[in-house]
Amino acid sequence: MKNIITLSLALSISCLSFSQQDIDPKLTEVWQPKVPKVVPGNNNLAPSDAIVLFDGTNFDSWNGKNNTVSWTLNSDGSMTVKPTSGGITTKQKFGSIQLHIEWKSPIDIIDKKGQKRGNSGVFLQGRYEIQVLDNNNNETYSNGQVGSVYKQSIPLAMASVPTGEWNMYDIIYHQPEFDVKGNVVKKATVTVLHNGVLVQDHFEIQGPTVYRGKPSYKAHGEAPIFLQDHGDLVSYRNIWVRKLD
Structure with missing residues (x-):
């Protein structure tokens, strides 16, 4: 009986292989839609289809408190948080995006500890925070350290460069869907590379960032990106997005 089953299986595979060889390969070629050509960025240039949010020359794409950005525009093409002036938001609203952003902690904060050391944050749609923090020789709670989805997801690695040097976040974010x-019928997801190292792998965000308690979703549409003023002199540069919707 075993030999009969084996022979039958072999004949079936043989017939399948023969029938596959008879199929015209053009039947499985897809020619439409055409793939759009994008010129990749290099030397701190954004890809050709990106929206440049900050190139170091002005705050034209941003709003601050009372529609005025009080952060410092630096001669090296970066901007620095002005403590107590409040965070800044993009004038444009976004849904699902690819976001590139570079940041660094001030070098003179190495005597500070925990959450008081180079603290800021990148808030996707103004709600969902990717933590910015200097964790070099500085331990804090794991779901609040650099590269975390704050208070929700511990990063897979700590990939920071030395304090005072430029870090990069490359973020793939898909917005939530609501009925x-x-x-919420589909939660937001986020993938984060920190200096080229995967630290968040398609994490399903549980709701807007909260400091106390558990997050819960409230319906919303497209919304700005928000950069946090947490009282530290964190700097940002070379910020661009590509819409994924």
């Missing part, structure tokens, strides 16, 4: 009653 007509405002209930």
